[in-house]
Amino acid sequence: MCNRPRLPVRTLRLRGLALTAVAALTIPLVPAVAQAGVPTSPAPAPRTSAAVPDDDGRLRSGTIFPVPPDDFYDPPADLGDGADGEVIRTREQATGLSARTWMVMYHSTNATGQDIPVTGRVLVPHRAWRGEGPRPIVTVAPGTRGVGDDCAPSRWLDYERPLVEPFLLQGYAVVITDYEGLGTPGVHTYMVGRSQGRVVLDMVRAATNLPAAGLDPGGKVAVVGYSQGGGAAVWAAELWREHAPELDVVGVAAGGVPADLTAVSERLNGGVGFGFMLLAAFGYDAAYPELDLRSYLNERGRRLYEREQDACVDTALAYALQDIDVYADQDPRYTEAWQARFTENRAGANPPDAPLFLYHGLFDEIVPPGQAVALREEYCAAGADVRWRWHLGEHVTTMVTAAPSVVSFVDRRFRDRPFRPTC
Template sequence: MYTVFIVSKRSRVGRRVGVMVSAVAVVAATMSAVIGAPPASAAPSGPSGTVVSTEPLPARITVPGAVDAKRITYWTKGVHDAAALSSGAVYLPPGTPPKGGWPVIAWAHGTTGLADHCAYSIGGPVAVERDWEYLGSWMSRGYAVVASDYVGLGTPGNHPYLNGRVEAHSIVDSVKAARQVYPQLSRKWAVVGQSQGGGAAITTARYATQFGGKDLDYRGAVGTGVPAYIENLVAALGRPSPVRLGGFSPNTTIYVMYILSGLRTSFPEWNINSFLTPYGRYWVDKAETQCDSDNELGALVRSQKVDPGKLLSRPLSDIPGFQAKLTDYMGIPESGYDKPFFIGQGGLDTDVNTPGVLLLVSRLKANNQPVTFRFYPDKDHSGTVNASKVDSIPFVDKLFR
């Protein structure tokens, strides 16, 4: 038996609820009954990377070919470096670990949503076939895979969407936690990611050595569909004639709502609700309960023809120092990398602004950062993931030699 402390998500009227409810639960032997529920919180917190709980993953959330798979809950750092819980999935490859243990690939997943049931280790991937093919390719080469859910997805509190340093802490600490559960994992690790996770992977690359300390041996990173300079789109929202980077597709509309929720979570002092119209308040609140899938938020946005131009009553740029703080919050760092990293971009990507990615790469190279770039002209946002393997897998393999 264990004690569960449940911290409510933001109420639908936008107020934070600080009530903690204590309950005692009996854990089923297979744990299948609790998959999908927010994981237990423990008090007081432990050092970052400390494991709080583990449970076996059901087959539907397990990479085909994995010989063992667990959901782990662990301590990390959240908004303003406060102690926070995160969770994730760990997948072990078949065979005997090499000397030093299985090298680790930390998988930074793309946008799944904001609600607890959207967590990767609870609901599984949005693009199942794509992700299983991609992660299976790494496992077949003898890598263990650790996939963080990020703070606030499947754990107490709201998810600070696109908060780069919070995502980086979640990812680094997931590797630390996984090594506590599986001693056969190596200290050597790299991070790979797509979309939201592409940005998280590259931001993690900037901080991995610092955050990992002597416990880990970070080798490098891969990011595809990296959301470069998306902060410029956010800064334009609410202006009389907003600059629309690539147009407001339904997917872009969803990202905008998730970003507004993330800002509301990360910067309570900004009072984001005061910038939202009643229409905007309704849709941002709704977004916090929905996953990024065609049968949840995607279906609503398309059927209701949600207009992102009606979400704000005034521009967020009215906030003093907004642009600098926003860039620090969600901007991809342009310098400070100590290990090689790879960026891949599809020419048909309409979710991420390709000129922004090209600008990021040019600035990284101008700053003498160890970046390798590959362009896939006939691939869209999702298609770039597996198309990049011909380049990214040899790139990563070399980092572990």
């Protein structure tokens, strides 16, 4: 018999509660997208990506939901010299949503200026747009899925579906990026704003470069996102004039925004969201190789580093209440190199030139409200048009309760209704 160490009952209970919570909140939102494009006969064997114990009793990375293989996500050996938003490949798929849907792979630029392939979805509703001008586009920045390929939003849980369906019913096109490294090669550069903002904008360009979608590049654009997606939406707003000035961005709705990674990490370390701090460490290490995360880790940390490079959010939740000191000989967060990269990706330095709707949960246990308020105040002091709203909830419930306000904000922006800032 193997003499495998047993986990404490308390740890097992916490892990079970975490997995149960994420399943209860998200399984009802699983779309048909996860199976789109998969041959019906013969059916491929699912990847063994379920979270199972490894040889030291931890949960192995992956997802509790099986993900079938799909070579769509494998980029060609030679990407060519495509401009940002240029389509590399596309595939129409059936999703069960009230829209024609395409998967696309497109060119974008990462945080260090390199051309990268990114995947995402384009949804064009069957319902006609009855407003003025071309059909508008909402680019939805997804919330946290994880850092591994199996975690790509187009392959797994669709947290944003409560937003997507109302947008489609209004006649808007919806585009949703998978971000850098989700589905495509490499570890996802989780929480690296300068990458996330660009791919969110380039997803719009890709949609307008897809002839079958029939989307006019001159149409109005809104950017929305929550949590990781809120950070990505804010970065898209800050980078818009520099990166994609031809887009007509008329509004940005961002909630639960992790604007300052140092402040966010201080809340996460030792808290229920420690696994998200772990994912961010992997993301920054992937984006900026000179950070060399592994060099800071002890033996236990190096085992975790090797094991969780493809972790999805369900596995991250299993690390609740843990601390960086358990895994590292030195905390990398406060070193000069890491602080420099955190500063580069701290939102607030470039106030958006578009109406901005910011919202946050009063009892958010994952993303500290204080640093979100600091972002609001920084934008307001710089003269940005900001509307702020508190929600009586914690992190997950705020995403749900704020959805009607986000839909209303986008509709008003697309129909040129007055915007009233609260600065």
